[in-house]
Amino acid sequence: MANIKERNEIKKTVDTATLEDKTQGETKPEIIREPIFKTNNFNLWYGDNHALQDINLTFNKNEISAIIGPSGCGKSTFVKSLNRMVELVPIVRTEGEILYRDQDIFERKFTVEELRTKVGMVFQKPNPFPKSIYDNVAYGPRVHGIRKKQILDEIVEKSLRDAAIWDEVKDRLNENAIGLSGGQQQRICIARALATEPDVILMDEPTSALDPISTTKVEDLMQELKKNYSIVVVTHNMQQAARVSDTTAFFYQGYVVEHDDTKVIFENPRDQRTEDYVSGRFG
Numbered sequence: 353m354a355n356i357k358e359r360n361e362i363k364k365t366v367d368t369a370t371l372e373d374k375t376q377g378e379t380k381p382e383i384i385r386e387p388i389f390k391t392n393n394f395n396l397w398y399g400d401n402h403a404l405q406d407i408n409l410t411f412n413k414n415e416i417s418a419i420i421g422p423s424g425c426g427k428s429t430f431v432k433s434l435n436r437m438v439e440l441v442p443i444v445r446t447e448g449e450i451l452y453r454d455q456d457i458f459e460r461k462f463t464v465e466e467l468r469t470k471v472g473m474v475f476q477k478p479n480p481f482p483k484s485i486y487d488n489v490a491y492g493p494r495v496h497g498i499r500k501k502q503i504l505d506e507i508v509e510k511s512l513r514d515a516a517i518w519d520e521v522k523d524r525l526n527e528n529a530i531g532l533s534g535g536q537q538q539r540i541c542i543a544r545a546l547a548t549e550p551d552v553i554l555m556d557e558p559t560s561a562l563d564p565i566s567t568t569k570v571e572d573l574m575q576e577l578k579k580n581y582s583i584v585v586v587t588h589n590m591q592q593a594a595r596v597s598d599t600t601a602f603f604y605q606g607y608v609v610e611h612d613d614t615k616v617i618f619e620n621p622r623d624q625r626t627e628d629y630v631s632g633r634f635g
């Protein structure tokens with residue numbers, strides 16, 4: 353096992369460079385990891401409660417980045433900081449930087465609306481509007497001023513296809529979305545998030561209210577989506593993090609204990625607390 357310094361060096365190389373493996377005399381496809389989000393000493397307080405402490409994380413484009421950790425450690429708070437939704441809580445105060453594509457999301461010139469168009473969110477409990485399936489998906493584009501039926505039709509179909517639910521709902525687009533199963537509702541919510549053409553999708557425990565079959569569908573969908581989007585997912589389900597994610601960050605009591613490739617976090621973690629958590633010794 354490489355020592356910490358060596359492993360940091362390896363990680364640095366992987367994070368910033370183009371990798372070529374010529375060990376077998378052949379060149380493997382290049383792996384380029386391009387940062388999409390980077391936080392620099394990010395801190396957050398709810399009143400006096402210092403809920404996030406010196407968070408330094410980098411998430412890469414076209415990867416699934418998982419956030420794990422025991423209840424109350426700040427996972428949801430962190431993910432809601434990435435699209436500034438957390439600021440809806442009036443007692444919130446933040447310090448430090450969150451860079452989205454190298455741009456500080458707290459800078460004046462970057463509006464919250466612009467940020468949330470680029471960084472969509474899917475919640476724990478499917479929350480479709482009590483409207484038709486069509487109107488749920490067309491909602492965001494309409495807010496952005498798209499009125500032409502033909503364009504809306506195209507966006508709705510593409511979003512539902514990308515969310516892997518088109519075949520199930522194409523003949524009932526005018527039915528109320530509330531009448532769908534939980535798993536279908538969650539994919540409608542994913543389609544709704546996709547309809548505004550985001551770059552990043554934040555998912556806060558997207559399958560915790562779903563049955564195992566729906567969970568598998570959403571996990572398969574995440575694998576498809578990462579080809580075109582970047583995903584940050586909070587999960588309580590360790591197997592899910594291990595199955596779907598490229599990197600995993602382990603949060604504990606408001607700070608990041610360890611962030612690395614998911615394989616390392618689950619098979620060879622540096623920190624005893626990570627080892628104890630991923631092996632189910634506490635949680």
Ligand SMILES: Nc1ncnc2c1ncn2[C@@H]1O[C@H](COP(=O)(O)OP(=O)(O)OP(=O)(O)O)[C@@H](O)[C@H]1O
Pocket residue numbers: 398401403421422423424425426427428429430441
């Ligand atoms: N709206 C809020 N107002 C005040 N404090 C809050 C609020 N939301 C969260 N907190 C506090 O911030 C800390 C982190 O909570 P958070 O919900 O981010 O944790 P979590 O890891 O997502 O937990 P869980 O896994 O149970 O969802 C906790 O101490 C919590 O009590």
